[in-house]
Amino acid sequence: MSEIEAIKGDKIDVVVVGAGNAALCAAISAAENGARVVMLEVAPIESRGGNSHFTGGAFRFAFNGVEDILKIYPDIAEEELENIDFGTYTEDQYFDDMFNLTQYRTDADLVETLVKGSFETAQWMHKQGVKMMPGLGRQAYKVDGKFRFWGGLALHISGGGPEMLAALYAKADSYGIKILYETPAVELIHGDDGVTGVRARHEGKMHNISAGAVILACGSYESNAEMRARYLGPGWDLAKVRGTRYNNGQGLQMALDIGARPYGHFSGAHAVAWDTNAPPYGDLTIGDQFQKHNYPYGLVVNANGERFLDEGLDFHSHTYAKYGGEILKQPGMFAWQIFDQKTIHLLRSEYRIRRVTKAVGDTLEELSTKLDGVDSDGFLKTMREFNAACRTDIPFDPNVKDGRCTEGLVINKSNWANPFDSPPFEAFAVTTGVTFTFGGVKISHDAQIEDTSGNTIRGLYACGEMVGGLFYHNYASGTGLMSGAVFGRKAGTAAARAVLSN
């Protein structure tokens, strides 16, 4: 008997569609609550894990001080503790970030669940075997002998997505949760009793899999060029995809087909500066290393050699997810990030990988001849004007918004404005890399999907990228994994309880 026939013979309480972070959190939570769980994953086992596999592991949770950090990262050495100022990231700060970044559009109920559940969920992840470590050099620089965190993202998942998933797969396995690979869910089985299972393809054949509840945790539509063009607009079909090739909006489509309510910023996406020569989809051997997030300490020019955004508007964690989309609007859809030796040491390891598109010049004139596709004269004019406009009387400090700005430019730089006078100059070519799309389905407090009339659809839940209404226009780094974990746990728990109480 084939694997799927054997599974169909068992009574399944909860089917989880997908096998990334949100799906695993949902599946484990359902199993913790006594449900028999099966997971369906479209990818082969070697490509499993969706976007979650590609993450560097930034993980945003609220905490009130180092005592909270120690609950999640108890192994910290005394010496390390003395040299790090974690500060705080209170629930209020988290709320402020979510509201400010989304221009006050984020759904207040969803964001409350996210923020208030974040610390407890970080503890739960730790309990599942997911290890954390401080994000030094990413979210804190050493100034006067001490690392100071600036934006609340104190801990990252140690080993990023791959290690996080390894821990969660092991936990799922310990509960006896079966994962069927190369088995896309294609349709929901739906009738008067709500959703009672899914139709899935396995080894070329269609199968009906009955279950008490279905949790859709199968990503958004970022990997689908046609849907990107349809929802995000012209040009987005040409963007590179940072992560998995398997998030093609199938979950969204299945839910909409039975009357789920589309919700959130359908024409919005998380997109970043990504190496121009990166492959069309993510490469698991490189992970997130094509990203180039350190532009706040440099300058960004387009094909005309002109700046088109305020590189120093805020810390990268508050601008990187929207600035990727600005590159898409530039001629040729590319840009170059420029640095000199004063800030090169601040650049993250992503700038030092072998597969990087880079140019170096001992003078700005020499560099200008090496920036593929860029108008030299325009570039040199921009650099001259920029250098003359820097307020060098204000001290540079990468750990705070230092107010070292430019004055008198068409687009000023608000912070960290250093004149380019320390050769050699280094430049990195970037294009738009789409991470995930913001539109999704409307869910209730329990992660149950609502229909277009506002009623919950019996037996149907969603979590992770499938959830609409959290992100609009922008995003705070480290929220994707946290949202997947918070709503994954909600969905798993609620689905198990609903099924087992029947």
Ligand SMILES: Cc1cc2nc3c(=O)[nH]c(=O)nc-3n(C[C@H](O)[C@H](O)[C@H](O)COP(=O)(O)OP(=O)(O)OC[C@H]3O[C@@H](n4cnc5c(N)ncnc54)[C@H](O)[C@@H]3O)c2cc1C
């Ligand atoms: C390069 C990169 C770096 C990132 N870094 C961070 C970070 O540091 N911190 C952070 O918080 N977020 C980060 N993110 C965002 C984060 O990865 C996502 O928000 C999060 O992982 C989404 O989790 P998910 O479970 O919803 O989706 P995924 O992890 O993408 O899982 C969806 C799964 O569903 C499967 N699937 C799709 N369709 C079907 C179908 N029809 N049937 C069955 N299975 C299906 C897919 O194959 C996939 O395995 C990053 C993303 C990328 C791409």
